[in-house]
Amino acid sequence: MEPTNVKNPEYYHKVVDCQYACPAHTPVPEYIRLIAAEKYTEAYLVNWESNVFPGVLGRTCDRPCEPACRRGRVEEEPVAICRLKRVAADNKEDITRFIPRGPFPPNGKKIALIGGGPASLTVARDLAPLGYEIHLFDEQKAGGGMMRSQIPSFRLPDAVLNEEVGFILNMGIHAVFNKRVESLKAVADEKYDAIFVGTGAPRGRDLSDLPGRSEGAANIHIGIEWLANVAFEHTHAIGKKVIVLGGGNTAMDCCRTSRRLGGEQVKVVVRSPFSDMKASPWEKEDAMHEDIPILDNHVPLSFEVKNGRLTGMTFDKVHPVYDENGKRKLVSTGEAPVFIEADDVLIAIGQENSFPWIERDLGLEFDKWGMPVVDALTFQSTMPNVFFGGDAAFGPKNVITAVAQGHQAAVSIDLYCNQKSLTERPSPFTNLMSTKMGIHEWSYDSLVVNDQRFAVPQAPKSETLRDRKKEVELGFDVKTAFQEAQRCLNCDVQTVFTEDRCIECDACMDICPTNCITFTTNGDEADLRTRLIAPAENMSQDLLVSATLKTGKVMVKDEDVCLHCGLCAERCPTSAWDMQKFLYNMAKPASYLPSKL
Amino acid sequence: MTYIRPAFKHPHLPKNQIGYTAKDYEGSLSTLCAGCGHDSITAAIARACFEMNVQPHKVAKLSGIGCSSKTPAYFLGNSHGFNSVHGRMPSVATGANMANRDLVYFGVSGDGDSASIGMGQFVHAIRRNLNMVYVVMNNGCYGLTKGQDSATADLGSKSKAGSINPFQAIDLASLAVELGATFVAQSFSGDKQQLIPLLKAAMNHKGFALLNVISPCVTFNNNPGSTKSYDYVREHVEATGTVDFVPEKSEILHSQEEGTDKYVEMHDGTYLKLHKLDQHWDPEDRISAASALQHARAKGEILTGLLYVHTGHPDLHDVLGTAGKPLNAMLEKELCPGNEALQEVNAGLR
Incomplete structure (x- = not known):
């Protein structure tokens, strides 16, 4: 193999698994260290700069970082990254003095944001300090989009959402609420320099063709609409027996909300096997903890209506059959249909995009699925001044993805308004600095603790089920937060190898607790991977390969299960190994953080 | 400060035939200087034991005093150990070997421990053909007392402080060949590819096996002008050939026989496969080995690899006709056979 090019910032970025997996590339180990040091404000700001809604995400994020966490590859569970983020949000001091406040010197450009959810608010935050005049339109009575209408208060208290939405709206955004945009043409005619569409995926899928759908309509609800009605206090009750259809996180929110609105026998019924459900494992656990059974492998057959009133549903029991390509087919078991009683049914089987308000003759192209044609890098539509982001761009994902796309769209809008090429993206900000303090001393906690993941305490069920707004999770206390933070392996403290210092004494190879390092003769990657002390079978993890050393061998390090414990560098007599802290910040139009915290 | 090794290990470490991973042959974390050659040797010993599928409790590690003699704490943490007098x-x-012949004995010593204070003991262990692996971690200096020249420092070698060694070096390998050791090898701590097979062969050799391993002292003897530095040794190393330990005879039948390959049958039917680089040297011929060592010395080279091997020579147990069973496996009846047996012995002495 050729020597690894560590000058490319993406190499070390990829080693920081959590940050690499995060759509917004939040520097996770950086803020976890700050939490361990009780610097909650600083930890919060590192988050805020990157993901805009730390308090919201610390409670509701889909956590793509956690399955990626290296800790999960050397022991049972990853670091509780998400809930540590909440610790920073819960314990921060008043941060208003650290946040840019308008009025900003105007740059003469006007931007319209359609929709007031996470993507639009991110664009607003990224552009407002640069002097853009920003007009935001949303049909709801307050900002936040689906974070307000679809995420129940027992998972995300209003106060947390209001604070973080407020940080942005207080930057001098011209927000127009209770205003549904009915025509893109009308907005375009207003002579905005750019328009951003962040209208989400507002239409919940229905089961219109299922027998009994129209007869039972009074007691059959679309999940996200019903959740919004609850959030905006139009709906206050539900029947005692409730069926929730669907296996995603919305289904979990529907069933748990039902339990708080009078639902006593709430059941989730899902087509797929339990393990294939889209809901996050912890959301399923929380639902089951609230005495909600999840019946899998049940395909809906009909709504049963008697005397004009819904009585329940029938289902066909199925089992999954996988073909040679691993494609799943649900095959009926041939058993008699199952009848389940219900006073109300909530349908939470997915969401769709819907753009009835965009005129099709404006030059904005749509594909055959009715989705706008959007560039995956620049988020520009075929109308050069119209940009998309969040669920509106590529269909339903999650909050953190919407934020990440908002950042990219903001970069594009800034480039566009300055007549620059949109494809020449600004480089990330990176820094690589030694952590060496003494012979065996590092400026990070190199010791690897053996603690298992700590559980987040919850309020008693007897209280939470009575009050829809009572937050279930209590969050880590600071002592537990410290212990959990210590589980972080500091993957951003990189093992940096300098060939010309190496005397090939093998000390690093002998000491490495996880056998990551091998000195051997070079070969192609497939061959090298088999010849290491411990075979490098995780193909998603790179090999760090040195240039040829004096004896003709090369140093090969498999990044897969490196504990970043620093023992290689401690046992190195010539400092050919050094532990260097790598910081990677995605480029944004404006930099918010003071250079020194 | 990290003197604690993390408890986590690679989740897919290969296992040997008895179900252990290489991790199970490690000891506690070394307190020697970073980059010490001794640590490489201990890692090689641990690896050799892993590859030989040795039960850790069937190994005894014995040592004297010195940096080298601290190392038994750093490998085979689940084996028997005895850190003795200098x-x-x-x-x-x-003594241990006489009491229990079933263990693999690793004697770990250094150039001071063997070539100075322990020279008298060293030569007699060879003379008796005690069944053990005797590893000398040879760095040519007294690292534990700040690097004074030892008895194996070469004439003219320069110390870190700049003084030139005025004395002749004791060549432990030549000495061992001269004294009739039945397995003599020399290697370098920085060459595990050579060292591990040599250790495996030595473990399987019945009789005294000397492994003189040049092991640079990174702190006191890795300077320009030293003849035991990483750079100097790498430049002057001259290998006699490669050695492979072949546990099954059947493997030999399948392998390509080459003109320079030679198989040496060991006491238990296993084989050593020697690939010779020098046609004139015969590892089973003591005179040839002695002469190869002298030639290398004259040329300023360090001859490594297996230098001499003689299988089938009686070891100390054979010579003394000791019991076939370890003492700890004997019952009281065998250990104290009673008055009748005592009378018989006494009668034999009259």
């Missing part, structure tokens, strides 16, 4: 490891090894 230079007296061979006596303790002899």
